[in-house]
Amino acid sequence: MPPRSLLTGRTFMEFSIPAYCALIAAMGVLAYMSAKRRAMHVAAGTVTNEISRSFHSRPNFHGVFAAGLVTLLAFGVMIGGVIAGLPGWLVIALIVVLAGLAFAYTRTTIRANFKARNVVEFAIKSGLVICSTIAVLTTIGIVLSLLFESLRFFKDVPVLDFLTGLQWSPQTALREDQAGQSGAFGAVPVFAGTFLVMLVAISIAAPTGLMIAMYLSEYASKRTRSIVKPAIEILAGVPTVVYGYFALLTVGPTIRSFAESLGASVPTQSAIAAGSVMGVMIIPFISSLSDDVINAVPQSLRDGSYALGATRSETMIKVVFGGALPGIIGALLLAVSRAIGETMIVVMAAGRAANLTANPFEAVTTVTVQIVALLTGDTEFDTAKTLSAFALGLVLFVITLILNVIALIIVRRYRERYD
Amino acid sequence: MANQPSIHAGVRALARLKKRRRSEAIFRAFGIAAIVFAMCALAWLLGSIIGTGYKAFYQHSLTLEVELTESILAPNGSRDPDTLRRANYRRIMQEAMFTRFPDIEGLSSADQRAAKRQNFDIMSTSGGPNYIRQMVFKDPAMVGQTITVRIPTSDIVDQYLKGNLNVDVPEVQRKISDRQIAWVKTLRQSGEIKAGFNKRLLFSTDSRDPELAGIASSFVGSLMTMFVTFLLAFPVGVGAAIWLDEFAPKNKAVDFIEININNLAAVPSIVFGLLGLAVLLNWAGMPRSAPIVGGIVLALRTFPTIIIATRSALRAVPPSIRDGALSVGASHVQAVFHHKLPMAAPGILTGSIIGMAQALGETAPLLMIGMVAFLTEIPSSLTEPATALPVQIYLWSDSAEQAWSERTSAAIIILLMVLVTMNGIAIWLRSRLEKRW
Numbered sequence A: 001m002p003p004r005s006l007l008t009g010r011t012f013m014e015f016s017i018p019a020y021c022a023l024i025a026a027m028g029v030l031a032y033m034s035a036k037r038r039a040m041h042v043a044a045g046t047v048t049n050e051i052s053r054s055f056h057s058r059p060n061f062h063g064v065f066a067a068g069l070v071t072l073l074a075f076g077v078m079i080g081g082v083i084a085g086l087p088g089w090l091v092i093a094l095i096v097v098l099a100g101l102a103f104a105y106t107r108t109t110i111r112a113n114f115k116a117r118n119v120v121e122f123a124i125k126s127g128l129v130i131c132s133t134i135a136v137l138t139t140i141g142i143v144l145s146l147l148f149e150s151l152r153f154f155k156d157v158p159v160l161d162f163l164t165g166l167q168w169s170p171q172t173a174l175r176e177d178q179a180g181q182s183g184a185f186g187a188v189p190v191f192a193g194t195f196l197v198m199l200v201a202i203s204i205a206a207p208t209g210l211m212i213a214m215y216l217s218e219y220a221s222k223r224t225r226s227i228v229k230p231a232i233e234i235l236a237g238v239p240t241v242v243y244g245y246f247a248l249l250t251v252g253p254t255i256r257s258f259a260e261s262l263g264a265s266v267p268t269q270s271a272i273a274a275g276s277v278m279g280v281m282i283i284p285f286i287s288s289l290s291d292d293v294i295n296a297v298p299q300s301l302r303d304g305s306y307a308l309g310a311t312r313s314e315t316m317i318k319v320v321f322g323g324a325l326p327g328i329i330g331a332l333l334l335a336v337s338r339a340i341g342e343t344m345i346v347v348m349a350a351g352r353a354a355n356l357t358a359n360p361f362e363a364v365t366t367v368t369v370q371i372v373a374l375l376t377g378d379t380e381f382d383t384a385k386t387l388s389a390f391a392l393g394l395v396l397f398v399i400t401l402i403l404n405v406i407a408l409i410i411v412r413r414y415r416e417r418y419d
Numbered sequence B: 001m002a003n004q005p006s007i008h009a010g011v012r013a014l015a016r017l018k019k020r021r022r023s024e025a026i027f028r029a030f031g032i033a034a035i036v037f038a039m040c041a042l043a044w045l046l047g048s049i050i051g052t053g054y055k056a057f058y059q060h061s062l063t064l065e066v067e068l069t070e071s072i073l074a075p076n077g078s079r080d081p082d083t084l085r086r087a088n089y090r091r092i093m094q095e096a097m098f099t100r101f102p103d104i105e106g107l108s109s110a111d112q113r114a115a116k117r118q119n120f121d122i123m124s125t126s127g128g129p130n131y132i133r134q135m136v137f138k139d140p141a142m143v144g145q146t147i148t149v150r151i152p153t154s155d156i157v158d159q160y161l162k163g164n165l166n167v168d169v170p171e172v173q174r175k176i177s178d179r180q181i182a183w184v185k186t187l188r189q190s191g192e193i194k195a196g197f198n199k200r201l202l203f204s205t206d207s208r209d210p211e212l213a214g215i216a217s218s219f220v221g222s223l224m225t226m227f228v229t230f231l232l233a234f235p236v237g238v239g240a241a242i243w244l245d246e247f248a249p250k251n252k253a254v255d256f257i258e259i260n261i262n263n264l265a266a267v268p269s270i271v272f273g274l275l276g277l278a279v280l281l282n283w284a285g286m287p288r289s290a291p292i293v294g295g296i297v298l299a300l301r302t303f304p305t306i307i308i309a310t311r312s313a314l315r316a317v318p319p320s321i322r323d324g325a326l327s328v329g330a331s332h333v334q335a336v337f338h339h340k341l342p343m344a345a346p347g348i349l350t351g352s353i354i355g356m357a358q359a360l361g362e363t364a365p366l367l368m369i370g371m372v373a374f375l376t377e378i379p380s381s382l383t384e385p386a387t388a389l390p391v392q393i394y395l396w397s398d399s400a401e402q403a404w405s406e407r408t409s410a411a412i413i414i415l416l417m418v419l420v421t422m423n424g425i426a427i428w429l430r431s432r433l434e435k436r437w
Helices: A017-049 A059-084 A088-109 A116-156 A159-164 A188-219 A222-237 A240-261 A271-296 A299-307 A312-341 A344-349 A367-375 A384-418 B011-057 B081-086 B089-100 B102-106 B109-120 B127-138 B155-161 B178-189 B199-203 B216-247 B252-264 B269-283 B291-316 B319-327 B332-361 B364-368 B389-397 B402-433
Strands: B058-067 B146-152 B193-197
Touching (some): A017 A088, A059 A088, A116 A159, A116 A384, A116 B216, A116 B269, A188 A367, A188 B011, A222 B011, A240 A344, A240 B332, A240 B389, A240 B402, A271 A312, A271 A344, A367 A384, A367 B364, A384 B252, A384 B269, B011 B058, B081 B127, B089 B127, B109 B178, B127 B146, B155 B402, B178 B193, B199 B402, B216 B252, B252 B291, B319 B332, B364 B389
8 A cells, every 4th residue: 555645535646746847947947037037127117217216136136036936835735735735736836836926926016116035145144044953853753753652662672671681582482372563672782782882893993093093193204195195085985785794705714714713603704704804994084083173183282292301102191192192082883873883794793693792703783784674574553562672772872972972062072172 | 520420321221211102012013903903904905805706797698599389388389478378487497498409308217307497507597497488578470480598507506616616525515516517617618608707796686586686776765865864954955054053142042052963973873763663653653675765864864974974074164264254244144155155065075975975875764764675666756665785685594595695795896986976076176176275
């Protein structure tokens, strides 16, 4: 069954929206040209007759005013018509009539003292404000949708059980009579797995990224820098699904066969495989952020240190690093947030089954893996199983939000310190 | 004073100095090691992908004489489309292979069945019959004639010829039998099986059979999704950046918006997928798997990036430009739109292209809104089920067979080439058009 509109039950987009848009655009262009010509004509008349003072706004503002009013009204009618499910001919008739009326009104405004420019500029600024508030609306949308669905989940499963339970098996029923939907929803193994993969990733990315940043900012020649920096940034441009496939195809099997040669057994999907590839992905993130903060440390601090006879590495470690520390911590927090929220690598290389372990050589599952596993392929949205994905999403969002905000505040304060 | 030995010249001092120099060298070596590590990781990544993927760009195909026997295709002599659609093309192809290798006749009857099946399995068992069906359907007059066609070999034969199958193990453990190997060798020597550029990879839609699968449907799906994303994210992102940089008052509310934008840029992408699922699909009733939903979700993900890029481009334009415009009587809006914005355009475009490149590689949010459709047709509208190139890569990566991993890597190579092109254009734009003040 095709999806239907909320209000009318009609199938969605039964009308040809592009056709309406073309009509509206054509009317807008006509209105603009006509109003502009009219304004030029009237303005020419006022000058020759010397009746009143000259026009306040240039003709093209009158044109934009007319076009804007006509298109906005027509657009409103179109959206209203589509949502209310009016037949196509009626919508077109309404658009033409109302837009015609609006156009007739704009005719009367083409006179010297009408401040078309102010109106147009006010409209433009309002449009810009709306653009800016979309960011806030998106955040509100995320919070509300996650909260709403999570609350439905927490009606079935107590919050405390979710946050402290040690058993995670949402896909399978625990008892015979459970009708296959509510398994165990103790998310601790999932959180532990996320943390373990993140730890592996950060312990690879943090030292490497920091050393790269320090080397590039203090030792590298301009030429080396101009080659190495973009090369490192290629790592940041590779899509995560490619990293995931790399982990699955190459890194996982390599680690497994290496372990086998040592007499140990490591599964192809493991925290170490996913984490190390994720670490490589995060290197450019840490290195470019730390590069920025290291460069923000004033040269005078370095010069002072050199003047006392310190070597470059001593200056770096004891002076610059200390000065840049808040910024570096901010960068690391952002990297942690990114590692926690990363999805494709872990989906492809970490494993699906929940496993409470601190051993990185075992398969673990993460919050993002579970969200994907719970929500792909299933179109049923009212079971505890699918709703639990939103609860995990909420936890993920809250944790990354806290990390991001702390990091952003630290970085901002840090910048102000040396500005 | 001058005669006293300096504390910097004694034996201990020299030892100290040596130690300090050594730790200096070690530190430096660590720096180089870190760079080498990152570069090796990149080289390993690209090497392993290209190393497996390049083989999917060529494919073996079989030239075969096929008799379109009337008694099989249209026993009642009619040529109506319904009969032709339902006719047994598989049989036609089996007979064609059998005609090519008549030796099978000499085998015992039980052996003969297995041999016939293996014989037919040399070609793509669904691709071959389908190909003939389409030809006959287009030109029913062909029935009764004998034609020469080129059809792909099965993925097993293709893999064998590419040297990816280990044939040193006992016959029961491999996917290709001794008999098949012998036939394939004969066909290869006579030039009937030849390797050629794999057009299907680029121009075919998805398929259950690796030898027939291509990325066309997911590529078009990606293009559609990107179209919607750009249409939404670019104007909104640029608009928001202009307001924040030029018109916004300095107060708590604007501070809040700024923190919001910076935070949104760092929210995990999968959360945007959850938003799309809960709001766009479940609440607003938009169609599942559709490029328009994917486009909206990715637009929400991308526009903070565009805002950040636009703001830094706007800030790079010196204030004197705006002041000059204001001083000759332009309004604030005119000064921004007529002077500042055109000068910041290269930077804005560069940032937007990079943002779009990120969006193109995004997979997780699209999984959430169900853009995982298995498509044997190219989607033609924004509301039809579609999939995207990175999602296609994810779906293909699930199959462990060599033929699939080859194609997954090839799809990755194509995706990376598109991304490299986009980033190249961005860099070119920046170097060509950007002004230094």
